[in-house]
Amino acid sequence: MSDVSRPSPTGVPAEGRTGARTAVVIPAAGRGVRLGPGAPKALRALNGTPMLIHAVRAMAASRAVSLVVVVAPPDGAAEVKSLLDAHALPERTDFLVVPGGETRQESVKLGLDALPPDHDIVLVHDAARPLVPVDTVDAVIEAVRDGAPAVVPALPLADTVKEVEPATVSGEPEPVVATPRRARLRAVQTPQGFDRATLIRAHETVTGDVTDDASMVEQLGLTVVVVPGHEEAFKVTRPLDLVLAEAVLARRRLNDGF
Numbered sequence: 528m529s530d531v532s533r534p535s536p537t538g539v540p541a542e543g544r545t546g547a548r549t550a551v552v553i554p555a556a557g558r559g560v561r562l563g564p565g566a567p568k569a570l571r572a573l574n575g576t577p578m579l580i581h582a583v584r585a586m587a588a589s590r591a592v593s594l595v596v597v598v599a600p601p602d603g604a605a606e607v608k609s610l611l612d613a614h615a616l617p618e619r620t621d622f623l624v625v626p627g628g629e630t631r632q633e634s635v636k637l638g639l640d641a642l643p644p645d646h647d648i649v650l651v652h653d654a655a656r657p658l659v660p661v662d663t664v665d666a667v668i669e670a671v672r673d674g675a676p677a678v679v680p681a682l683p684l685a686d687t688v689k690e691v692e693p694a695t696v697s698g699e700p701e702p703v704v705a706t707p708r709r710a711r712l713r714a715v716q717t718p719q720g721f722d723r724a725t726l727i728r729a730h731e732t733v734t735g736d737v738t739d740d741a742s743m744v745e746q747l748g749l750t751v752v753v754v755p756g757h758e759e760a761f762k763v764t765r766p767l768d769l770v771l772a773e774a775v776l777a778r779r780r781l782n783d784g785f
């Protein structure tokens with residue numbers, strides 16, 4: 528039996544979660560509006576292979592991951608199933624495909640609803656971060672196994688960040704209201720890792736506008752911890768990110784000698 532069956536009042540089991548099985552939910556149901564017109568973002572090609580397949584392979588590269596749940600565009604579940612069948616994926620990993628929702632939060636919840644009961648650690652990973660290295664995935668899993676209820680990979684910022692009063696008319700100058708101390712800020716990536724029961728509780732309890740799953744756990748009053756992220760775990764959001772992703776893949780091919 529897994530250690531998470533004996534949570535402490537803070538949600539953190541004293542013994543950690545060594546040996547718990549890990550599932551990954553990959554929200555891939557977004558349109559990719561910021562990337563511009565075309566197929567849903569997760570289905571667009573990087574070096575000839577759909578971004579989603581890169582993301583699935585990145586997760587399945589971790590030997591700790593035994594199940595990947597892909598949350599497909601609402602009308603694209605059959606296409607995503609065919610894609611998974613058509614690409615080589617590790618045999619030790621099981622795959623499920625479910626249709627997604629209107630928002631990222633809804634899509635993640637639909638993925639969680641599809642999880643079988645025997646996985647006590649859940650990662651949530653954007654299909655839009657196709658190049659995350661396996662060491663980052665393993666570091667997140669390790670920190671959840673060690674007892675953290677929620678773990679995020681993150682990097683320090685290169686830019687100074689300003690808080691502004693957002694303009695009501697696009698393009699109007701925006702007054703700055705604060706400059707948070709950059710040394711205390713981190714840019715958060717995925718996969719984000721969770722004790723399964725904690726993540727489900729967060730999705731059942733927290734409503735409103737959130738941009739990641741860890742912030743929902745913060746709203747439960749639980750501690751979220753940060754582990755080092757990786758530059759190659761960047762999110763493909765705008766057209767220039769596609770250029771960077773292709774360049775990273777080209778460098779990997781060179782380093783691998785083919």
Ligand SMILES: Nc1ccn([C@@H]2O[C@H](COP(=O)(O)OP(=O)(O)OP(=O)(O)O)[C@@H](O)[C@H]2O)c(=O)n1
Pocket residue numbers: 553554555556557558559560561562568569598627628629630631632634635652653654655656762763764
């Ligand atoms: N309704 C949604 C919206 C987003 N996502 C997923 O959440 C991840 C992060 O979202 P983002 O990068 O914002 O993707 P899009 O919503 O597709 O991008 P945009 O906001 O530019 O449309 C992506 O893998 C995306 O497919 C999802 O599963 N369901």
Ligand SMILES: C[C@](O)(CO)[C@H](O)COP(=O)(O)O
Pocket residue numbers: 631653714715716717738739740762
């Ligand atoms: C979850 C996330 O990738 C963490 O940085 C990010 O918040 C997703 O934002 P998006 O606007 O849905 O791409």
